[in-house]
Amino acid sequence: MSETPCLEIKLPHINFNFQNPILNASGTFYPASFDQLCPLAKCMGGIVTKTVTPTAKTGNSQPRTVELPGIGMLNSIGLQNPGLAYTLEKDLESLSTYHLPIILSIAATSLQEFSQMSEQIVSVQSQYPNLLALEINLSCPNVDKGGLDFGSSCDGITEVVKTVRDIWPGVLWAKLTPNAGNIIPLAGAAVEAGASGITAINTLLGVAIDIRRRRPILPRVSGGYSGPGVKPVALHAVWQLYKHFPEIPIIGIGGIQSLDDTLEFMMAGASLIQVGTACFARPTLFEDIHNGLTQFARQEGLAHLQELVGCAHSQ
Amino acid sequence: MQDYLCEVVRQENIGPDLYLLSLNTLRKPQQVAFACRPGQFVMVDLHSEAFLFRRPFSVLSVDKATGIFHILYKVVGRGTQMMANWQSGFQLSVLGPLGNGFSQRPQAKMEASKTLLVGGGIGVAPLYRFLETQSKSQNQSLEDVQCVYGARTAADLGLPIVEQLEYWLGSDKLMLCTDDGSLGFHGNVAEYLRQNPRLVEDSGHIMVCGPTRMMQACVTTCRNTAPSALIEVSLEEHMPCGTGACSGCVVERADQALPSKVCLEGPVFQAQQLAWEGVS
Numbered sequence: 298m299s300e301t302p303c304l305e306i307k308l309p310h311i312n313f314n315f316q317n318p319i320l321n322a323s324g325t326f327y328p329a330s331f332d333q334l335c336p337l338a339k340c341m342g343g344i345v346t347k348t349v350t351p352t353a354k355t356g357n358s359q360p361r362t363v364e365l366p367g368i369g370m371l372n373s374i375g376l377q378n379p380g381l382a383y384t385l386e387k388d389l390e391s392l393s394t395y396h397l398p399i400i401l402s403i404a405a406t407s408l409q410e411f412s413q414m415s416e417q418i419v420s421v422q423s424q425y426p427n428l429l430a431l432e433i434n435l436s437c438p439n440v441d442k443g444g445l446d447f448g449s450s451c452d453g454i455t456e457v458v459k460t461v462r463d464i465w466p467g468v469l470w471a472k473l474t475p476n477a478g479n480i481i482p483l484a485g486a487a488v489e490a491g492a493s494g495i496t497a498i499n500t501l502l503g504v505a506i507d508i509r510r511r512r513p514i515l516p517r518v519s520g521g522y523s524g525p526g527v528k529p530v531a532l533h534a535v536w537q538l539y540k541h542f543p544e545i546p547i548i549g550i551g552g553i554q555s556l557d558d559t560l561e562f563m564m565a566g567a568s569l570i571q572v573g574t575a576c577f578a579r580p581t582l583f584e585d586i587h588n589g590l591t592q593f594a595r596q597e598g599l600a601h602l603q604e605l606v607g608c609a610h611s612q
Numbered sequence: 613m614q615d616y617l618c619e620v621v622r623q624e625n626i627g628p629d630l631y632l633l634s635l636n637t638l639r640k641p642q643q644v645a646f647a648c649r650p651g652q653f654v655m656v657d658l659h660s661e662a663f664l665f666r667r668p669f670s671v672l673s674v675d676k677a678t679g680i681f682h683i684l685y686k687v688v689g690r691g692t693q694m695m696a697n698w699q700s701g702f703q704l705s706v707l708g709p710l711g712n713g714f715s716q717r718p719q720a721k722m723e724a725s726k727t728l729l730v731g732g733g734i735g736v737a738p739l740y741r742f743l744e745t746q747s748k749s750q751n752q753s754l755e756d757v758q759c760v761y762g763a764r765t766a767a768d769l770g771l772p773i774v775e776q777l778e779y780w781l782g783s784d785k786l787m788l789c790t791d792d793g794s795l796g797f798h799g800n801v802a803e804y805l806r807q808n809p810r811l812v813e814d815s816g817h818i819m820v821c822g823p824t825r826m827m828q829a830c831v832t833t834c835r836n837t838a839p840s841a842l843i844e845v846s847l848e849e850h851m852p853c854g855t856g857a858c859s860g861c862v863v864e865r866a867d868q869a870l871p872s873k874v875c876l877e878g879p880v881f882q883a884q885q886l887a888w889e890g891v892s
């Protein structure tokens with residue numbers, strides 16, 4: 298029996314090793330339920346929170362989701378969340394019980410809000426040693442710029458990342474949208490402004506029509522497209538990012554639903570991966586991927602899983 | 613909650629597009645049988661790449677001795693259409709039990725001490741399970757329980773379901789309604805309640821399950837007629853995950869600003885907790 302391979306992932310410049318590369322995607326996870334089905338403390342490398350905003354948001358009206366046969370889903374949840382104060386007081390405490398690094402996903406609609414949120418988070422940081430990173434959800438409208446998403450321009454990204462970076466001393470990931478054209482300049486802006494990692498991708502934009510009623514199914518017409526159909530788009534983003542920024546950790550996300558998908562993302566350049574839509578039907582997927590990675594590493598004689606990151610580029 | 617590997621033991625067509633699916637849990641301990649309260653549900657994996665989400669179904673009935681449990685379902689779309697083709701021996705994953713379920717009967721001695729069950733169509737399933745658990749419980753009896761059950765036609769009620777309800781309740785405490793008048797009261801269950809206020813007045817605990825409009829109409833009548841009764845409704849929302857992960861299944865609340873996830877905090881709610889338009 299060979300030794301258990303090391304699934305640890307070390308990211309540059311931080312004094313912390315993820316015990317494995319498996320994270321959940323923001324907004325698609327409920328730890329208390331999933332922990333009953335697979336032991337999170339063992340199977341996951343960290344937990345990403347639902348995106349929180351400065352104050353509570355009630356979200357959009359129903360229906361909020363559309364199932365797209367075979368290819369994925371649309372969602373129009375509208376960032377329903379209890380607000381930052383509640384999350385800092387209650388959610389972080391319950392998340393800490395899993396003894397995993399916590400990645401707090403944040404969004405706001407102005408630089409001032411981003412700045413205030415960062416101050417609030419920093420002020421409780423010492424209470425939550427597991428709070429490792431912030432992930433900025435850049436797919437949120439900037440009210441000072443006519444509601445255009447911060448993430449849709451280099452300037453918007455620079456401003457937000459700089460604002461948070463000035464206050465938050467820890468790990469900072471910028472989660473990019475695939476809806477704003479070439480992702481490389483956007484990522485460049487985030488890195489330049491101080492992001493220590495790039496999460497890619499958020500959902501694509503999509504529409505579904507109810508042909509019987511002759512109108513869009515979602516009340517707000519467009520929704521975020523996720524699931525197996527977005528995987529090649531996400532992999533393309535990860536590939537490009539790794540090629541241009543080999544030193545910057547990439548957190549790959551989009552359509553991952555198996556061990557093989559995970560391996561593809563890592564080989565394309567992702568140090569860590571996030572699983573979203575696929576865990577709705579298969580909440581035990583985290584454990585399946587964990588066991589699969591262990592077995593794969595053993596079969597391939599990998600001493601460290603980290604060796605896989607970006608390996609497809611050197612072929 | 614667990615993800616159980618199950619096997620189809622039997623599938624019976626008991627009415628127009630109406631199926632009774634019997635499942636046996638394999639391998640894992642047969643806890644679906646022990647833990648499932650009336651009103652709780654399961655998420656059924658359709659095991660086909662054509663579907664992304666599992667489908668939620670109430671547990672109709674559980675046989676503790678064998679571990680076999682039953683789901684009553686209506687074919688309404690592609691997923692349920694495919695389920696209707698499942699044969700004995702077909703294996704599938706079933707996640708459950710999920711959700712909160714109905715409250716226990718209020719213990720306090722009240723003037724209005726009866727329990728009233730109101731089921732529309734497939735909404736009879738969790739009420740059936742309530743009667744089943746009640747009939748097997750040593751310190752509860754069905755003496756004070758009455759049930760109004762309606763569907764479009766007599767055939768849509770499902771004969772085996774009606775027979776079992778009659779066995780538990782006797783024909784005097786089971787009121788059947790059909791939209792076309794082919795059996796029992798000619799009209800829907802909400803109309804029946806409006807025309808029979810005594811039934812509602814006598815009830816301290818009312819449980820309603822069925823299409824949203826029907827539940828809203830019933831709640832309006834019940835609130836007006838029995839203002840102090842505990843009125844519970846079991847909601848049906850589209851549920852991508854069933855585990856609280858996606859925030860896709862929410863319902864607006866009358867008593868708090870943030871909507872509730874139906875899969876996690878429900879599917880059973882007290883009627884006054886809900887911000888239902890047009891319900892007085």
Ligand SMILES: Cc1cc2nc3c(=O)[nH]c(=O)nc-3n(C[C@H](O)[C@H](O)[C@H](O)COP(=O)(O)OP(=O)(O)OC[C@H]3O[C@@H](n4cnc5c(N)ncnc54)[C@H](O)[C@@H]3O)c2cc1C
Binds near residue numbers: 690691849
């Ligand atoms: C807690 C709970 C318990 C349930 N118990 C039972 C039960 O015991 N028996 C039973 O038969 N059914 C029950 N249901 C309903 C059952 O889950 C659905 O009928 C089933 O999921 C339909 O699947 P389908 O693939 O056949 O239909 P689909 O093809 O998914 O859709 C059926 C219908 O719903 C519409 N629809 C699809 N997506 C949406 C959306 N996002 N928003 C609004 N409308 C949409 C479609 O247009 C179509 O008319 C329950 C539901 C819940 C939430």
Ligand SMILES: Cc1cc2nc3c(=O)[nH]c(=O)nc-3n(C[C@H](O)[C@H](O)[C@H](O)COP(=O)(O)O)c2cc1C
Binds near residue numbers: 550858
């Ligand atoms: C129901 C739902 C809710 C989501 N909520 C958020 C969110 O709050 N914040 C965020 O950054 N991304 C959110 N996302 C996007 C996911 O985190 C992820 O980027 C995307 O779904 C692609 O991954 P997947 O194909 O594995 O789902 C959401 C996605 C879904 C399906």
Ligand code: FES
Binds near residue numbers: 856861874875
């Ligand atoms: S179905 Fe996903 S939160 Fe309820």
